[in-house]
Amino acid sequence: MWSKLTKRLRRFSIFSLDRRSTITSLIGQEVRVGKTVVLFYVDIVKMTDIENRYGDLIAKRVLHIFERILPGVCRDVLEIKGQVLAIQKMWGDDFAIYVSFPQGSHEEECRLLSISVQQQVEAQLNRQISFVNRGDLHIHIGYAIFHGQDVVKEMYTSVKHAVHMAKYGITSEKYTFVTQYHRLLQQEEIQMRFMPIVDLRDGMPLGWEALARGPEKTPFYSPASLFAYAEETDTVFRLEQICRKRALEHLRYLKPQQKLFINLDPRAIDDPYLLRGDLLKLLESTKLNPHNIVLEITERHAITNYSVFRKIIEEYRKKGYLLAVDDAGAGYSSLESITEIYPDFIKMDMSLIRNIDVDPIKQALLETIVQFAEKVKCKIIAEGIETERELETLMALGVTYGQGYYLGPPAKGMVHISGKAMNFLRGIREQKMKKDREPRVFAPVITDVLTKTICVEKQAKVRQVHQIFEQNQRIESVVVLEAGKPIGLIMRFQLYQVLGGQYGIALYYERPISQIMNTNPLTAKKDDQIDEVAKRAMARDSYHLYDVVLITGDEGEYIGIITVQSLLDKMASIKLEMAALANPLTGLPGNIQIERELHARLKREEQQVVIYCDLDRFKWFNDRYGFEVGDQIIVRTAALLKEAVQLYGGTADFLGHIGGDDFIVITTPHFADTMTTYIIHVFSSYFYDIYHKRNIKDGNDLSMSMAGVLLSPGRFASVEDLAEQAASLKQVAKNMPGTVFVSDRMDERILAADM
Template sequence: MWSTLKQHFRRIPFFSLDKRQWMKQIIRQEVDKGRSIIMFYVDIVKLTEVENRYGDVIAKRVLQQFERIMPPVSRQVFEMRGKILAIQKLWGDDFAIYVSFKGSLNEEDCRMLSIHFQEQAEKQLNRHVGFVNREALRVHIGYADIPGEDIVKEMYTSVKRAVHMAKYGVTSETYTNVTQFHKLLSEENVSMRFMPIIHLPDGETLGWEALARGPVDSLFESPAMLFKYAEETDSVFRLEHICRKRAMDQLRYLKPSQKLFINLDPRAIDDPYLLRGEVFSQIEQFGLNPHNIVLEITERHAISNYAVFRKIIEEYRKKGYLIAVDDAGAGYSSLESITEIYPDFIKLDMSLIRNVDVDPIKQALLETFVQFANKVGCKIIAEGIETQRELETLMEVGVAYGQGYYLGRPDKGMTHVRGEALNFLRFMQEKRTSGRDEPLLFTPAMSEILVKTICVDKQERVRRVHEIFEQNQRIESVVVLEKGKPIGLVMRFQLYQILGGQYGIALYYERPVSQVMNANPLTVDRDDKLDEVARQAMARDSHHLYDVVIITGEEKEYLGIVTVQSLLDKMASIKLEMASSANPLTGLPGNIQIERELNKRIKQKESQVVIYCDLDRFKWFNDRYGFEVGDQIIVRTANLLKEAVRCYGSATDFVGHIGGDDFIVITQESCAAELVSFLINAFSPYYIDIYEKRRMGDGSVLSMSMAGVRLTPGRYANVEAIAERAAFVKKLAKELPGTIFLDEWDCAADDVHTASQG
């Protein structure tokens, strides 16, 4: 009987790996006939465990039985619909069954055939192999199609794909998902969303990060699931390759000053499409160059071989691409990656950004990153900005670029910053340009610290400038003038560098100084503020970082110079003075700064309101509950006033701490009503946890009396006059119950605004 069966199934050939060319011909013939070729992969589950438990002899017996049942079971299952071309023994207990079907076969058909084969194979195998006290043997099965475009390659990739499917179990949900994922890859059914990356100081769009999305309303719409299954099926490179091609389609919408950020997984970094493909002609077609593309090296996976990795990165750099380290602070080796790659951008992971406004540890870490980036010449991008307070804090520590839902969500097109965020960024920009972003800092004009240096006409010979430096060892700079106005600058070390070359003297010594001068020196007005000039000076490129700053007058005539050292020394002394005069408990400006501020406001032309704030019954609370509670009340009052100014004031508003429980707010007349209304309504809830549980039988609660003085042009000659008027109004205010604001204009009419403190 067995010999009859062998004759019956002899036409189903077994073949090994060395007969792939023969199989290629068979498959090609079937494809040319318009038939579909499906490869079914099968193996025995945990055959190694059988060998370990029962020995090599029993394991071989199981494998022999499996080989014997393969042809009859294959014929029984597959020849109902198609034709068996061959059964290939891959290795050990792994087999590939090649079946040809008339027309196309959908996923459900393949799945049902697989389930049928699995049931029959397990039934036959367990019938012929029995073990004592052991569960039945099981069979894995998976499948993949062979389109017939590159058959030898497809024979390899189909096995790889089917193995991944088989390990999940043909009836499992994961098996179905893997099948759908492979279909997605074959159809390249991936779309891209673009998330704006914003230059925070001005709200301009630096570029967009390309983010992958699967089909809408599918499991793979989420990028997390998309790349999870790519890793499960070892298809990361293929998926990323599709994503990169999709992203490049948007280059036509990019301006020469903007950039497209594309993700690169370290495990799939060597992409011929980017290194040797037609992408360069595509880039040139839209008037761009590789500098418009930033390759983000994700930090989610460890880099196993930095020597090879660095070599590939250098290939990208030679082509002109820029490099970013993504997810810095959340990966396996952020610092090592940064030191090995020397990136153009460092993208900080959202875990460092979340709640950064209330986390001093994160703020300190961000400041360190910013300082490091400034020293090595790369740029910081903060990811995952979701609130205004996070954005404000990032700007305060010096982060220049950001992205996140607050700034703009990923979208199909090249979207820009959201309206709400843009308004806030403009507000911060106005605050900086008005010189009020750091109200505690009193900065003198440049005319107060300038010095003189030697000047020459633009036609003066280089020889003469060299002689000036040789004869005046203390002079480090010479200013070049034309009709009394500065047009250039020659620094000693730069001139010596030029003349010190092999042909320097021969080439330049007798030429006009205009040919070797810096024709674009930093020139500022004598009335410009020191802190803004210092910021501009330190923003120059490294070659000119320590060049002197030229000071000019109203007609742009030369007045003098300021060295970078004198700028920084003066800034340091001002900040030291600020720290010594600021209130140590609240950090707000103290009396010296308050007096300066009031003197400055007296000279201004616009109408303002000075609000003197005094806490009622503070001494009673402080004496009864101790200094710790008293200090808590003072700090909270300072925070309340700052919040009021931030939400309802203007960019030029000022908050100071006179001392004890006395504060001062200076605001624009147009902002005063809303600001005061907020303070009256918010005061009681702001302290509820402090005084509510300490309320005494007499109903004592904390309140605040506010006295408003109108600072109109020419009304007050000095600070003493303002203080005297404020003291009078405040005395009247304190005679009234509750949190109250008494405007000096209302004193005569006895018109006051109060709020119940019940």
């Protein structure tokens, strides 16, 4: 009988740590024949406390009894369902038990077996050992199932998993939740929600932030709960990897100018999938580039090693990814992170945004950050916008982008801004346009600063474009054409970034340039105004801020390029010229600018109306009451015309001061009648205080004669011909009493103030 028992016990033995290869071999054999292998981890609760309290000899005796009990309990309990392969003493009082079960064994069976092992070991321990003034001994137990994909790797991860399980207590609710959480990780049961990040200027999406959710109707649906379990079980990196993988599966829904924001914990920043995986191939298949991905470096955890962190960040930049500092204002070292990362975006934490409309300190702080961001060429994104008042305040402070439940909650798809928020932004924009619609002054057209660069067809190889840059050190851009029309752009630094990556040359060198070009470069028409193009150019994201602007003709054909530097230089010279040539009294464009504007308008293929405005009886007022009153009347008249253009004109309208009491307005036929009707209606009220102070009676007051000349394509050969027609019409107006508008349009309309 004794020999039979000895033989049975020898079927498994206690291995030391240097016998792991034998265990690996046993597990591999079982998995290959379709068995399920489970690791059970056991240890004695507070073994160190026993050693400290009762001494080393007692502790050794407890451990000796524990080692003697364990094989028998494993035989009696675990071999009812399976076969014990080995018991491995890991360290101290920690043991790993490897058991093979028939295929189909599930976790509930493992949990019940664990409870039985725990109860029997504790019962036998406490029968053989008792302590004065101390309760019963207890053991921890946990388990992990081998999936058989990589046994060597799973030897480590399974022990780690089982240890985490054991510390919660096999019968506790927490134990059940941790078990479910590990199963979630194994099966990658993560789903994504996408929250729009909106351009507050027009309501269009800059992109979407990918937010993780666990399975619905589970404790892990909330991201806070999901990542709390990740922290507890030390699986943050694994969970984040799954989240990024799920998020990047949606890249195909992005347009070339849109971006996908994904989170990156500083502790899990060295992600091989992003740096050394197949992501570039995925981007290529979706016709996107790494700059369509913004990596949000969260501020919730401190960056402990900045030297290593900087090196990894530089690797991301070389690949072409954009970077954002997330949760700025709520983290450990916001300013240090910003200086180290040099981000493209700074995402302000919702704690700073909440109730900012009624908190002057938050407003002052954010205003300072906005000014800082402008200087270092990065964009601010306000998180957690939940009310209309918060949004309005953020816009007033100059914040460019925002996200929050008011703009749009997280959704399964990449939805746009909510209708309510869009209507609000549209209203704000219309108010701003109305307020800022100052009459446009003369500005040169794009062709004044046009230059050329080398162009290639879309089939050209990346190798050829690289050679072009190498042979032409002075050019910074190559334009990609198809049938004479620009379809893409490649900048020198962008090409070198792509080729400078670890696999850049191998992946792209012999492929068409169309696969890595910027498919959505900024383009402008040859007749566009420089100031408008400059605004559009400077509104681009930092990655493309200094890309050249492509210029096209009437049919969309390629004409040339302009650089951002040339735009800025020209705008600076325009401002100096405007200051020098403006009328010193009213600040409006003077004669030189008026003449340039008229020359430019004569070339346009569209109908316009040139309105010459002349004050009646101005000389009498000037001579009788002095130059001070005369200047006051001129300034009031300029203010009236400005107001009329702002309220009833268009964005392309022009207002100039010819000199003395003569002004000029250029608008379209659509606006001319409404604008002049308003001037006629309010003219007298603008000078009421002047009349009242000097007791001027009706009949001696000011009036204005306005002559409208229709400027249609080909009607006038020169500015002189136009002026001659205006002079004759103005004479007609001056022969009529009151403030009047006379037009030479087909209907020969005459508008006059009521007499």
